[in-house]
Each structure stands twice: as C-alpha cells, then as structure tokens.
Amino acid sequence: MQRIAIIGAGVVGTAMGYLLKENGYSIVGIGSRTLESAKRAKELIGEGEATTALGATAKKAEIVFITTSDSAIENVCIKIAREGGFNPGAIVFHMSGALSSEILRSARDVGANIASLHPLQSLADVKEAVVNIPGSYFCIEGDDVALSMAQKIVHTLRGKEITIKADKKPLYHAGASVVSNFLVATVSFGLELFEAAGIDKEDSLNTLIPLIHGTMRNIETIGIPSALTGPISRGDTGVVEDHLRVISKERPELLRLYAELGRQTVKVALEKGTIKENDAERIISLFDKYQESLKE
Numbered sequence: 001m002q003r004i005a006i007i008g009a010g011v012v013g014t015a016m017g018y019l020l021k022e023n024g025y026s027i028v029g030i031g032s033r034t035l036e037s038a039k040r041a042k043e044l045i046g047e048g049e050a051t052t053a054l055g056a057t058a059k060k061a062e063i064v065f066i067t068t069s070d071s072a073i074e075n076v077c078i079k080i081a082r083e084g085g086f087n088p089g090a091i092v093f094h095m096s097g098a099l100s101s102e103i104l105r106s107a108r109d110v111g112a113n114i115a116s117l118h119p120l121q122s123l124a125d126v127k128e129a130v131v132n133i134p135g136s137y138f139c140i141e142g143d144d145v146a147l148s149m150a151q152k153i154v155h156t157l158r159g160k161e162i163t164i165k166a167d168k169k170p171l172y173h174a175g176a177s178v179v180s181n182f183l184v185a186t187v188s189f190g191l192e193l194f195e196a197a198g199i200d201k202e203d204s205l206n207t208l209i210p211l212i213h214g215t216m217r218n219i220e221t222i223g224i225p226s227a228l229t230g231p232i233s234r235g236d237t238g239v240v241e242d243h244l245r246v247i248s249k250e251r252p253e254l255l256r257l258y259a260e261l262g263r264q265t266v267k268v269a270l271e272k273g274t275i276k277e278n279d280a281e282r283i284i285s286l287f288d289k290y291q292e293s294l295k296e
C-alpha cells in the first residue's frame with residue numbers, strides 16, 4: 001500500500017484523495033493553508049490527518065500531491081523542500097494543466113521524482129469531481145519514475161493518458177480552456193441574445209439544453225468539421241447579415257464577438273466543404289464591414 005499526502009484541500013485534492021483511497025491507496029495526511037479546509041477534506045476522504053503542517057505531512061508519504069491553486073504550487077513545494085518534507089525517492093505531483101513539472105524542481109533538487117498529472121476535466125465541486133475524474137484523459141509530463149507512477153494512477157482511475165512536452169503545456173491548457181470555459185461563455189453569449197429577443201430568462205437555458213446536447217452528440221459521433229450546421233455552413237450570407245444587423249442595433253457590444261467566432265466558423269465550413277472560397281470571402285467581408293462600422 002502506498003502512502004499519499006494531499007497538500008491543498010480544495011476540490012481536486014479532496015476528490016483525488018477520496019478516489020485514491022477507494023482504490024487501495026492510503027491517505028496519510030491532508031495539509032492545507034487552513035485547518036478548516038483540511039478537516040472538511042478529511043471528513044469526505046474518510047482518513048488522513050488534517051493539518052496545516054505541510055512539510056511534516058509530506059514526510060509521512062511516498063507520494064505527494066500538491067493540489068493548491070496554481071499560483072501557490074511552486075512556493076508550497078519550495079517550503080516543503082526546505083522543511084525536509086520530501087523523502088528521498090518520493091514522487092511529487094501537481095495537477096495543473098497550465099504549468100509544467102519544472103515548477104516542482106525544488107523537490108527534485110532534494111532527491112524526489114516529479115511530474116505533472118492533469119485531469120482533462122471540468123471539476124466544479126468535489127461531488128462532481130469524484131464522478132467525472134474516473135475515465136477521464138490525463139495529460140502527464142515529468143521524469144521517468146514519476147511518469148510511470150502517474151501511468152499507474154491513471155490506470156487505477158480507469159483513465160487514459162496523453163503525454164506532452166513540458167514547454168507545450170500552456171498551449172495545451174489554452175486549448176482545453178477554450179473548449180471548456182469558452183463553451184460556457186458561448187452559451188452565456190447565446191443567452192444574452194435570447195434575452196434581447198424577449199425570451200424569458202428563466203426558460204432560456206432549458207430551451208437551449210437539447211440544442212447543446214444535440215450538437216455535442218454530433219461532435220462525438222461525426223466529429224469536426226462534419227458537426228457544423230447553420231447559416232455559415234450553408235453559405236447563407238443573407239441570414240448572417242441579418243444577425244449582424246440586429247446585433248449591431250440591439251447589442252452592439254456583442255458584435256465583435258459574433259464576428260470573431262464567425263470567422264472561426266467560416267474556417268470550419270471551408271474544411272467541411274459546404275462553402276467555397278468565394279462564399280467565405282463574402283461572409284468575411286460582412287464581418288469586416290460591420291466591425292468597421294463599430295469604429296464610426
């Protein structure tokens with residue numbers, strides 16, 4: 001049985017602690033900035049000492065997960081290293097998508113093995129995270145010993161792994177954030193237009209959910225670009241111009257967003273082959289015209 005310390009008792013740390021315990025690992029300690037969070041995590045995980053003494057907690061473990069907010073990971077790691085908290089040969093992970101394993105170099109300098117292990121998932125709270133993490137893709141990067149432990153953990157969680165070069169992590173994370181966070185932002189953009197159209201705010205999201213699910217199913221089953229539908233995909237410039245006209249009248253501050261997302265949509269439509277270069281040029285020139293009009 002391998003002993004694990006969780007440092008950073010937030011959503012991901014708590015969920016990982018719970019899942020690892022359920023899968024036969026021993027959670028020996030949960031360290032956090034506040035004792036309150038550590039205790040709450042301990043209650044959910046069902047074992048481990050709750051504490052704010054980070055170095056002493058890490059010292060009890062062979063595997064240390066630093067699951068603090070991204071901005072704290074490097075300094076927390078330095079602090080634990082200075083406190084002599086990393087056992088020689090210990091494995092230290094962080095779970096950030098944006099940062100490489102290099103930010104854990106203070107642990108490597110004292111003889112630990114380091115890697116980043118990023119669950120490619122949107123984890124809004126502990127309950128959701130416990131359901132969503134198993135079976136997810138994990139992006140892993142780091143040194144060989146830590147990587148092979150990362151693979152073992154991913155396998156335990158019935159996940160799948162992708163590997164990445166350390167210096168490409170910010171780009172990878174930008175891609176993941178666009179897909180997850182901008183999807184939420186795109187839905188909220190649509191909701192603003194529904195509101196401007198006088199559709200009851202309470203009902204708006206409910207009415208759009210089947211459309212969102214249908215689109216997701218298409219992306220899943222036939223992929224991109226095939227999943228693209230709508231006026232840009234059909235080369236219907238009249239409808240696109242209607243959209244631009246009403247948005248510039250009713251919600252001019254949203255016009256730029258529509259046009260920029262539209263430009264990406266034109267790229268997809270070209271790839272799908274449902275529009276030709278000249279259709280694309282006509283639509284792009286509409287975006288240019290309406291975006292220019294914003295400057296007047």
Ligand SMILES: NC(=O)c1ccc[n+]([C@@H]2O[C@H](COP(=O)([O-])OP(=O)(O)OC[C@H]3O[C@@H](n4cnc5c(N)ncnc54)[C@H](OP(=O)(O)O)[C@@H]3O)[C@@H](O)[C@H]2O)c1
Pocket residue numbers: 007008009010011012013031032033034035037038067068069070072076094095096097098118119120121122123124
């Ligand atoms: N949420 C997601 O969707 C998601 C997905 C993939 C990866 N991740 C990664 O998972 C990691 C954790 O994210 P999260 O969503 O779990 O964040 P979170 O819920 O905000 O939890 C972060 C925890 O870090 C603790 N912390 C902050 N500074 C600390 C310090 N100096 N010393 C000790 N503990 C400290 C906080 O403790 P206190 O409560 O005690 O103040 C907090 O509970 C991040 O690297 C994030 O990028 C998140």
